[in-house]
Structures are given as structure tokens and as C-alpha cells.
Amino acid sequence: MSKKPVRVAVTGAAGQIGYALLFRIASGEMLGKDQPVILQLLEIPDEKAQNALKGVIMELEDCAFPLLAGIEAHSDPMQAFKDTDYALLVGARPRGPGMERADLLAANAQIFTAQGKALNQVASRNVKVLVVGNPANTNAYIAMKSAPDLPAKNFTAMLRLDHNRAASQLAAKAGFKVGDVRKLTVWGNHSPTMYADYRFATVDGKSVKDMIDDQAWNKDVFLPTVGKRGAAIIAARGLSSAASAANAAIDHMRDWALGSQGEWVTMGVPSNGEYGIPKGIVFGFPVTTENGEYKIVDGLEIDAFSQERIDATLAELQGEQDGVKHLL
Numbered sequence: 346m347s348k349k350p351v352r353v354a355v356t357g358a359a360g361q362i363g364y365a366l367l368f369r370i371a372s373g374e375m376l377g378k379d380q381p382v383i384l385q386l387l388e389i390p391d392e393k394a395q396n397a398l399k400g401v402i403m404e405l406e407d408c409a410f411p412l413l414a415g416i417e418a419h420s421d422p423m424q425a426f427k428d429t430d431y432a433l434l435v436g437a438r439p440r441g442p443g444m445e446r447a448d449l450l451a452a453n454a455q456i457f458t459a460q461g462k463a464l465n466q467v468a469s470r471n472v473k474v475l476v477v478g479n480p481a482n483t484n485a486y487i488a489m490k491s492a493p494d495l496p497a498k499n500f501t502a503m504l505r506l507d508h509n510r511a512a513s514q515l516a517a518k519a520g521f522k523v524g525d526v527r528k529l530t531v532w533g534n535h536s537p538t539m540y541a542d543y544r545f546a547t548v549d550g551k552s553v554k555d556m557i558d559d560q561a562w563n564k565d566v567f568l569p570t571v572g573k574r575g576a577a578i579i580a581a582r583g584l585s586s587a588a589s590a591a592n593a594a595i596d597h598m599r600d601w602a603l604g605s606q607g608e609w610v611t612m613g614v615p616s617n618g619e620y621g622i623p624k625g626i627v628f629g630f631p632v633t634t635e636n637g638e639y640k641i642v643d644g645l646e647i648d649a650f651s652q653e654r655i656d657a658t659l660a661e662l663q664g665e666q667d668g669v670k671h672l673l
């Protein structure tokens with residue numbers, strides 16, 4: 346018997362990430378090839394954006410996806426989030442050359458307050474929320490705080506692009522296949538302060554740290570390359586990353602919904618005090634996922650270098666989250 350359709354809300358649906366994301370959700374790459382979906386798409390109440398959204402919907406129709414059980418276009422989050430099971434909060438202003446993601450805080454904070462409130466009122470009580478719009482960790486924090494009737498653990502931020510970037514850099518350096526790396530993680534904020542950590546990473550049971558054995562490369566090449574990859578893409582393309590961001594959003598939601606089969610993945614999730622991160626801070630952690638729930642990997646040793654990096658990314662996040670207190 347075929348499964349009942351689930352509702353997937355996507356904001357910023359006519360934007361560049363939206364365009365790389367919706368077709369993959371509709372084809373079953375996110376929730377499985379047996380899971381019908383109803384897309385509930387949100388764009389701003391502006392003629393140009395709504396027209397662009399109409400065009401995207403025409404293209405979705407023209408793909409004749411068998412799993413696409415319905416498409417709705419909205420300009421009001423109270424309608425877009427009605428009964429939604431999954432919410433991908435992508436819609437926000439992206440940064441341009443010379444900006445840091447934190448520069449977007451003021452511009453984007455109000456969006457996530459309003460959307461958090463709407464999710465609180467109308468979404469499924471089990472809604473799984475992924476915040477992609479930058480600054481992603483703090484926007485997820487804002488949405489979570491604006492939705493007090495929903496479980497805090499249901500609000501997550503996207504660190505998966507950083508995780509995937511780290512995997513790819515390591516594979517190029519050490520000469521293994523990117524899909525073979527296990528136990529990699531990225532701690533902290535989706536910003537240049539993030540700490541991509543391969544101390545525990547393995548390929549076929551062998552330590553990636555031992556394979557590379559070069560702390561200077563870690564500190565002076567690897568971490569800056571991963572941390573500043575978003576800016577490098579903006580410099581090259583004139584636009585921020587879109588296809589790789591959409592791909593990471595699919596990876597994040599797929600693993601959360603369908604399980605990571607025991608493997609570590611990175612998710613930005615509200616802390617419960619793990620690794621000394623104060624409760625409620627939305628922080629990148631290594632997690633495993635099963636039955637629609639994630640679990641932070643515990644008991645990892647944090648050496649002095651790692652602690653310094655974790656403290657720095659935490660301090661930045663605390664600064665961002667203090668800066669939006671007046672909105673919450």
C-alpha cells in the first residue's frame with residue numbers, strides 16, 4: 346500500500362537554493378522513493394517573487410514526478426506552515442562580496458521570529474525544521490525561541506555543507522574516496538570560526554589524522570579553506586553557493602528522517618549542555634540519527650587545540666545570540 350503524503354514547507358522557494366532543492370525533494374531524494382510529498386512553498390508577497398514562484402511550479406508540474414502529491418504557493422507563513430511535517434527555512438537575504446554572515450543578522454532576524462511564531466501555531470507538533478538562511482545557527486535559535494509550544498530539539502541549523510566541504514578537502518589531501526570517510530564532524534557556528542575536526546575520522550578503519558599527519562596543514566590550510574569556502578564561492582560566482590547548499594539540505598533532512606545507519610553526520614542542534622556548550626545554543630555537533638531522532642555523539646576527548654577552537658566559535662555564537670535577545 347502506498348504511503349500517505351507528508352507536507353514539506355520550503356521558504357524562499359523562488360530563490361537560487363530553492364531552484365536547486367525543490368526538484369530533488371519532489372523526486373524522492375530527501376524522504377525516500379516511496380514517500381509522496383505535498384510541497385507548501387512560501388515566497389514574499391511581492392509580484393516579482395510570486396511570479397517567479399509560479400514559474401517554478403510550472404516546471405515542477407512539467408516534471409510529472411510520481412511522488413509529488415500536491416503543490417501550494419503561499420505568501421503567508423500561517424498558510425505555508427499549516428500542518429507541515431518538514432520545514433526548510435531557506436528564504437532570507439544572502440550575503441554579497443565583503444560581507445560576513447553575521448552582517449545579515451539584523452536583516453534576517455525578523456523573518457525567523459515571524460516564521461517561528463507561525464510554526465508554533467500551525468505546524469505539525471512533530472515538525473522537523475532545518476534553517477538554511479544565514480546566519481543559520483542564530484536564525485534557528487530565533488525560530489526555536491519564537492515557538493515555545495514546539496519541542497526545541499525539532500529546530501536545527503545547516504552545518505552539513507561544512508561537513509561535506511571538509512570531507513572533500515580531506516579526500517583530496519589524503520587520496521581516498523570522499524564517500525569512504527567516517528566519523529568526521531564540524532563543531533560550532535556556520536561561519537569562518539567553525540571547527541572542522543578530523544581527529545576521529547577513519548577510512549576503512551584507518552585514522553585520517555595519521556594518514557595526513559600534518560598539524561600545520563590542519564591549522565593553516567584545511568581549517569581556513571573549509572571556513573572560508575562560502576566566501577570563495579561568492580568571489581568566484583558572484584553569488585553564494587546554491588546547488589551545494591541544496592544538496593547539503595537534502596543530506597541533512599534525509600539522514601534525520603531516514604537514519605544515518607550508525608554513521609556520524611553533522612547537524613546544528615540546540616545543546617543540552619553537551620561538551621560544555623550552554624543549554625539552548627544551536628551548535629554544530631557530531632550526531633547519529635535513527636527513527637527520526639538525532640543523538641549527539643558523547644564521550645569524545647577534546648584536546649587543548651580543539652577546546653580553543655570550540656571556545657572561539659561558541660563565543661561568536663553567544664555574541665550573536667545575545668545580540669538578538671531584544672527580539673525574543
Ligand SMILES: NC(=O)C1=CN([C@@H]2O[C@H](COP(=O)(O)OP(=O)(O)OC[C@H]3O[C@@H](n4cnc5c(N)ncnc54)[C@H](O)[C@@H]3O)[C@@H](O)[C@H]2O)C=CC1
Nearest residue numbers: 357359360361362388436437438439477478479481503590
Ligand atoms: N547554511 C548554509 O550552509 C547556507 C546558507 N545560505 C543562505 O541561504 C539563504 C538563501 O540563499 P539563496 O537561495 O541563494 O538566496 P536568494 O536571494 O536567491 O533567494 C532567497 C529567496 O528568499 C525569498 N525570501 C526572502 N524573505 C523571505 C521570507 N520572509 N519568506 C519567504 N521567502 C523569503 C526571496 O524573495 C528570495 O526569492 C541566504 O541567507 C544564504 O546566505 C546559502 C548557502 C549555504
Ligand SMILES: O=C([O-])CC(=O)C(=O)O
Nearest residue numbers: 440479574575576585586
Ligand atoms: O557563504 C555564504 O554566504 C553562503 C553560505 O553560507 C555558504 O556557502 O556556506
